[in-house]
Amino acid sequence: MRCLVTGAKGMLGVELVDFLRRQREDVVGWDLPEHDVTDIEKTINGIHKVGPDVIFHLAAWTDVDACEGDIAKATRVNFQGAWAVALGAEELRCSLVHISTDYVFDGRATRPYRENDPTGPLSVYGRTKLLGEQAVIRSCRRHFVARTSWMFGRGGRNFVDTIRLKSSEQSRIEVVTDQVGSPTWARDLCRPLWELGGSAHYGIYHLTNSGQCSWFELACEIVRLTGVACEVVPTDTAAIARPAPRPAYSVLDNRSFKKRFGKVLRPWQEALRSYLDGTPPAKTGR
Numbered sequence: 001m002r003c004l005v006t007g008a009k010g011m012l013g014v015e016l017v018d019f020l021r022r023q024r025e026d027v028v029g030w031d032l033p034e035h036d037v038t039d040i041e042k043t044i045n046g047i048h049k050v051g052p053d054v055i056f057h058l059a060a061w062t063d064v065d066a067c068e069g070d071i072a073k074a075t076r077v078n079f080q081g082a083w084a085v086a087l088g089a090e091e092l093r094c095s096l097v098h099i100s101t102d103y104v105f106d107g108r109a110t111r112p113y114r115e116n117d118p119t120g121p122l123s124v125y126g127r128t129k130l131l132g133e134q135a136v137i138r139s140c141r142r143h144f145v146a147r148t149s150w151m152f153g154r155g156g157r158n159f160v161d162t163i164r165l166k167s168s169e170q171s172r173i174e175v176v177t178d179q180v181g182s183p184t185w186a187r188d189l190c191r192p193l194w195e196l197g198g199s200a201h202y203g204i205y206h207l208t209n210s211g212q213c214s215w216f217e218l219a220c221e222i223v224r225l226t227g228v229a230c231e232v233v234p235t236d237t238a239a240i241a242r243p244a245p246r247p248a249y250s251v252l253d254n255r256s257f258k259k260r261f262g263k264v265l266r267p268w269q270e271a272l273r274s275y276l277d278g279t280p281p282a283k284t285g286r
């Protein structure tokens, strides 16, 4: 397949480009500053020039707190960018795998969210990502919307690297217990995304590592696996002021992928162990 990956320099993009090349796919990667997906005309023309069989649209403004302060930019990148890519994909009649997020939900569920559950984003990031999903679904027939959550991976600013760094520098860290989700290793997403893109089973899919935990439990597991002497102290969301509200519960039920492809991603604990075993600690984190 000829594959176009937007957001190719990002945390998931780097893994996906590597993975697709290892599968001997023909890959073109787009990212800033050369390819700004918010430029609708250039994006559509660019897609015509590349002539992909499948587009993996990862590019997004993912700084959840910063999005809260700049609705116009968040809308431009997360909605208009997705719309431009979808229009190009439709003109070329190629498939589009659009990556979305658990933050499209309001977090009040008492069981894992299914693909067709009502959405209700709490933050600007979540709202603009939802607009992106809707634009993709409306504008491109051969679409996949793949929602994932709590991603970690090399080179990215992510919770796992932040805790790894902080726990090596501090004897005590406070982490919230009242947000629950499914941590997901970017590398584990690559094969399922590739399988989706090569199929004709269009629709919405939830794709995360299996299992669930709170950020506190995730931090405890990171500290346990790295063996550092750091106390993880429970706290709650109310005690930590952040610009963007987060869903309290955003576990995603992966039933559609399981039904279509007969498998699920491995448990998050195994993915975390593999990631920590193979990746040197980052110098910065989020």
Ligand SMILES: NC(=O)c1ccc[n+]([C@@H]2O[C@H](COP(=O)([O-])OP(=O)(O)OC[C@H]3O[C@@H](n4cnc5c(N)ncnc54)[C@H](OP(=O)(O)O)[C@@H]3O)[C@@H](O)[C@H]2O)c1
Pocket (backbone or CB within 6 Å): 006, 007, 008, 009, 010, 011, 012, 013, 030, 031, 032, 035, 036, 037, 038, 057, 058, 059, 060, 061, 062, 063, 077, 081, 099, 100, 101, 102, 129, 147, 148, 149, 150, 151, 152, 156, 157
């Ligand atoms: N990280 C998570 O926990 C998580 C969870 C659920 C879903 N997702 C979704 O998964 C996808 C990949 O996330 P990620 O964590 O890999 O994000 P990331 O590391 O921030 O990568 C996104 C990439 O897109 C680029 N980009 C931003 N605006 C662009 C534009 N206008 N045109 C072209 N490229 C642009 C970014 O460049 P700059 O760095 O220069 O801005 C960055 O290289 C995103 O769609 C995100 O919404 C992420």
